[in-house]
Amino acid sequence: MSPFYYKTAFETLQELRKSGERNPELVVTLGGKIIYEGYTGKLGDEVWSVYEQVFIAALDYRNDALAETCLERLEKKFPKSPRVKILTGMKLEAEDKLDEALELYDEILKNDDSNIATIKRRIAVFKAKGQDQRAIEALTHYLDAFYNDAETWLELSSLYLNYHLYQQAGFCLEELILLQPQNHLYHLKYAEILYTNDNITNINLALKEFCRVLELCEDHVRALYGVKLCTSRLLNLSSSSSIDFKTISDLNSLASERLSKVYSLYSKNKVGNSNNELRQIIHDWLNESDKSY
Amino acid sequence: MSHQVLSTLAESQSLYLDPAIRDWVLIPIMVVMVLVGVLRDQITVLLGGGASTKKATLKAIRESKVLMRGAALRNYGNHIPPSSFLNRKNYLTNAYKKGDYLKNPASMNQTVNPMTDPQGMEMMMEGMKKNIAMIIPQTVIMGWINFFFSGFVLIKLPFPLTLRFKSMLQRGVETPDMDVTWVSSLSWYFLNLFGLRSIFTLLLGEDNAADGMREMTAMSQMTASPTGQPQDFHKLHLAESENLELTPHSWELNDIEHRLLSRYGKREQQKVIDSPENFIENNEKNAIEATSSSSEHKGKNRRKSGKH
Numbered sequence: 160m161s162p163f164y165y166k167t168a169f170e171t172l173q174e175l176r177k178s179g180e181r182n183p184e185l186v187v188t189l190g191g192k193i194i195y196e197g198y199t200g201k202l203g204d205e206v207w208s209v210y211e212q213v214f215i216a217a218l219d220y221r222n223d224a225l226a227e228t229c230l231e232r233l234e235k236k237f238p239k240s241p242r243v244k245i246l247t248g249m250k251l252e253a254e255d256k257l258d259e260a261l262e263l264y265d266e267i268l269k270n271d272d273s274n275i276a277t278i279k280r281r282i283a284v285f286k287a288k289g290q291d292q293r294a295i296e297a298l299t300h301y302l303d304a305f306y307n308d309a310e311t312w313l314e315l316s317s318l319y320l321n322y323h324l325y326q327q328a329g330f331c332l333e334e335l336i337l338l339q340p341q342n343h344l345y346h347l348k349y350a351e352i353l354y355t356n357d358n359i360t361n362i363n364l365a366l367k368e369f370c371r372v373l374e375l376c377e378d379h380v381r382a383l384y385g386v387k388l389c390t391s392r393l394l395n396l397s398s399s400s401s402i403d404f405k406t407i408s409d410l411n412s413l414a415s416e417r418l419s420k421v422y423s424l425y426s427k428n429k430v431g432n433s434n435n436e437l438r439q440i441i442h443d444w445l446n447e448s449d450k451s452y
Numbered sequence: 453m454s455h456q457v458l459s460t461l462a463e464s465q466s467l468y469l470d471p472a473i474r475d476w477v478l479i480p481i482m483v484v485m486v487l488v489g490v491l492r493d494q495i496t497v498l499l500g501g502g503a504s505t506k507k508a509t510l511k512a513i514r515e516s517k518v519l520m521r522g523a524a525l526r527n528y529g530n531h532i533p534p535s536s537f538l539n540r541k542n543y544l545t546n547a548y549k550k551g552d553y554l555k556n557p558a559s560m561n562q563t564v565n566p567m568t569d570p571q572g573m574e575m576m577m578e579g580m581k582k583n584i585a586m587i588i589p590q591t592v593i594m595g596w597i598n599f600f601f602s603g604f605v606l607i608k609l610p611f612p613l614t615l616r617f618k619s620m621l622q623r624g625v626e627t628p629d630m631d632v633t634w635v636s637s638l639s640w641y642f643l644n645l646f647g648l649r650s651i652f653t654l655l656l657g658e659d660n661a662a663d664g665m666r667e668m669t670a671m672s673q674m675t676a677s678p679t680g681q682p683q684d685f686h687k688l689h690l691a692e693s694e695n696l697e698l699t700p701h702s703w704e705l706n707d708i709e710h711r712l713l714s715r716y717g718k719r720e721q722q723k724v725i726d727s728p729e730n731f732i733e734n735n736e737k738n739a740i741e742a743t744s745s746s747s748e749h750k751g752k753n754r755r756k757s758g759k760h
């Protein structure tokens with residue numbers, strides 16, 4: 160058996176903690192070794208965050224014994240810490256005792272109503288219970304104060320989308336664009352929501368947003384498709400006079416051109432039948448949609 | 453005459469310091485200062501539990517974050533469609549004016565009196581505790597040094613300095629002729645007071661209360677608003693609402709189709725320069741007019757791009 164290099168293990172765990180990546184299998188293997196083979200003393204003060212990390216990974220990985228060990232040691236060291244209480248709550252959640260977990264979170268929030276981690280866990284419990292309504296309420300309440308939490312806005316928008324509430328979801332995406340105007344993915348998602356929420360103004364808007372994505376990220380395939388779809392729709396809706404036909408048809412042909420270019424480049428790089436097939440399909444689709452008006 | 457001065461300088465430079473001064477004055481002052489610093493850190497922990505343990509409530513966070521939200525809307529509002537911008541603007545200005553985001557909407561029009569506001573009182577107490585923990589030991593040490601070691605010369609700096617440093621390095625020793633590199637006991641105390649921060653960081657960690665200087669700088673900033681006086685958020689909110697109302701909106705995406713097409717060479721590049729008169733005019737009008745007039749203005753030079 161190769162010797163266990165605990166220092167590399169420590170470093171790996173630390174890197175995972177920093178990046179926030181969830182890799183339960185690796186963390187449980189390394190953490191289990193560190194904890195069961197008595198390397199914890201070598202960690203110094205870092206040991207507590209390692210315990211926390213291993214605990215969460217163990218829950219993910221359904222390693223209850225390991226989770227129990229971690230939690231016991233943390234509770235012994237920090238009997239009153241809300242952070243440890245949250246971990247207890249997570250354990251309850253993992254055991255499907257959602258109501259008890261909820262009670263615990265409510266209790267923490269009673270003493271400290273700005274504990275972000277607890278607020279988020281509470282929302283997660285609502286989601287797990289299938290009470291999306293309450294989850295949305297809690298999310299909006301939270302975002303009213305912490306407006307600059309991008310991930311939470313995304314979460315809220317996806318909840319709204321589950322209920323086909325496109326306008327509300329669009330609002331969330333607008334907030335995200337305000338937070339990170341240069342992030343093309345937010346523009347893309349916003350455009351897609353607008354396109355899905357089908358009416359003529361929204362499609363005009365969606366077209367603009369798709370164009371913005373292309374401006375921020377060159378030849379973004381999804382945005383090219385978006386431009387293609389929007390322009391086709393607008394060209395078919397020829398009734399309204401304010402639409403500028405020339406620009407739209409130019410955009411339409413531009414999207415076709417870029418798409419076929421992108422796919423031909425793609426199939427050049429990777430030779431294979433499936434790629435050629437794909438290219439053919441795209442080609443046919445583009446031709447067909449061009450014919451339709 | 454000049455010869456005499458030179459000779460006295462030379463004599464002072466070969467001044468001989470008793471090693472006992474090093475052992476019984478120089479090192480003790482430093483040790484005492486370090487120990488007092490550590491003690492003060494402990495006392496602060498005992499008195500207030502440290503500043504970091506006190507957490508703001510959700511409402512307090514909300515109250516201050518909404519200001520940042522308004523600023524964000526002002527800065528990046530051009531990236532969202534005009535209607536969305538207007539919605540947000542109207543909502544936020546109304547909320548600011550009505551004081552919806554205040555911690556305590558009822559107290560909107562009263563100026564906050566720190567003596568009656570429990571939180572303000574708490575803050576004041578905290579400040580007082582810190583100040584007392586800082587001032588008492590410093591006065592005691594300074595008195596101690598003045599009483600026992602006034603007029604002592606402790607060390608000689610190994611590098612030459614200009615005369616301007618004399619008042620800094622030889623406090624308490626009023627001799628005009630002595631070379632600047634000699635350091636008096638009182639100055640040694642000040643050097644320690646200002647210079648021990650990194651040692652405290654080493655001993656007590658980043659977030660220690662041992663170092664008096666940080667509080668001193670904090671104090672000098674606080675003179676503008678008396679100790680721990682809570683800010684009047686309603687005034688800040690009103691100011692922000694005014695700022696927001698004056699913010700025009702010119703949508704980034706107004707001519708995006710054109711930009712994109714000319715980027716791929718489908719259109720020739722067109723330059724549109726907003727003349728300064730136009731810009732000012734736009735600013736003066738209210739936001740709705742500003743957005744529509746700017747888009748019209750651009751529309752003259754290009755064409756109206758879609759409708760919104």
